[in-house]
Amino acid sequence: MSLTSNKSSSVLSYLESVSTSDLISDPASIGLTIRELLRRFGGASETTSLTLQDLELAFGKSIALGFSLWQHMAALDRLSAIPDWLANNAPRVANLRNGSAICGLATTHLSSPVTIHGSPSPNGYVVSGTARWVSGFNFFDNLILGFETSDAYCFALIPFPQPIIPIGSSPDSIRCDFRLLDLTALQSTSTGELTLENFPVLNTQLLSRREKNARPAPRKSSLKIPELGVAKSVSKKINSALAAKQTHPLSTDFASALAQINSRITQLEAERCDDSLDLAGPCHLLIQDTLRLFALLSGSRSLAAGSEASRLTLEAMLFDVFLQSENSMRLKIEAAAR
Known part of the structure; x- marks a missing residue:
């Protein structure tokens, strides 16, 4: 196993120890969790910073946590593109990397x-x-x-x-x-x-x-569609639920739908290396389809207040009001009109 995989496993272990209920109700818990992630795994240099894979895990734990951590990592990503600022602000950069400041x-x-x-x-x-x-x-x-x-x-x-x-x-x-x-x-x-x-x-x-008349320098984002971690996390929940419901009359249909979702996840992972593609729309549609399948499999429990399926569906509305481009919105409108 690579060092990156080992670190991400440690990140996952830490996230599993954090209360999900706190992350969805208490802003202080979000801030403390981000600081602790950076303190444990962020390090003080670019070579030991949190990765896209770690950010996906945060989205998989809680969309609110992933969204907040994404902002900090995106801020660091922007600052890293300003060499003069980095050179003149080494102590501040170290604080942002190790969680002393977010x-x-x-x-x-x-x-x-x-x-x-x-x-x-x-x-x-x-x-x-x-x-x-x-x-x-x-x-x-x-x-x-x-x-x-x-x-x-x-x-x-x-x-x-x-x-x-x-x-x-x-x-x-x-x-x-x-x-x-x-x-x-x-x-x-x-x-x-x-x-x-x-x-x-x-x-x-x-x-x-x-x-205003100067063309902006092209920048390739290192944090493209980290919210894909939501689809990955929910697909694992679906797989576990199916394993426990092997006698379900529609288990074959659910398994087939899950296989298609996993195929779309793999495709998006491959395509996000191409910075010319706008993948936010396809990613958010995939998340919606994954959550819909999870709700169907959960049955009437998905309607209960506080259920995991209903919570995730509500949280995922974030992608409809903020994390999208004009092209993403157009794609969603077209999908809704079919």
């Missing part, structure tokens, strides 16, 4: 229309606007914030903003407001809308600045 994302992709805008100030920028989906309130230490100026797109690494209620009514007052969203199945992600007014971003916090 980081989330605000405006992960600057697309139209941009919702946060900045203007130059003597020490950097003053930004205002709303990031409509920010997770990790009270457990992420930092955020990568994206914003638009009159002539550039910028990213900055800032401390997670804490609520600031301005005194008086000065138009230059700094205001920061975080409104938690009512996400029943994802409450442990502590997700909400972050609104900033006249919020200072210092030059020392700036990660990158790209002129």
Whole structure:
């Protein structure tokens, strides 16, 4: 067995010791679990960091945990693409790798229309606007914030903003407001809308600045469709359930459907090496089909409040509201219309 496989086995063993009920109800548990994963397995160098396989295991344990850990790993992935910043911030990088600090994302992709805008100030920028989906309130230490100026797109690494209620009514007052969203199945992600007014971003916090007329440098993501771990985990649950129900009158039909799901998992694993492919849509459809098969096999128990099948189905709604591109949404609409 390879060193990578050995480490992932250890990651799985640790995740199995963590309470799933805490991960789906308590934001503090999400933060503590991420820190512990990084402390045990993240290391202080790129060669010992958590891998895509480890992130898949986190998604398989809890979609809320996987989504939150993905943000931290995606932030590290973005920072790793800025050599000058890495060279000048070695202690901060070490803290992010070993879990002493964990980081989330605000405006992960600057697309139209941009919702946060900045203007130059003597020490950097003053930004205002709303990031409509920010997770990790009270457990992420930092955020990568994206914003638009009159002539550039910028990213900055800032401390997670804490609520600031301005005194008086000065138009230059700094205001920061975080409104938690009512996400029943994802409450442990502590997700909400972050609104900033006249919020200072210092030059020392700036990660990158790209002129609007400049073409962005191509980047290959090392964390492509980690949510595939949900389908992998649920397919194993289906396999175990089938093994215990060998006399089920439809066991052959279930086994055939499971074989098709496993084939699609294998295909997506092979295709994600091609960075030109948008695999989010096919992956999320696969997750939905896998969860549907699990619910069918669970029967009436899948309708019970708090059942594993109903919990996973609710959590998987995350993929319909956030983790998807325009192409992914189009694919889902077409599938629903058939």
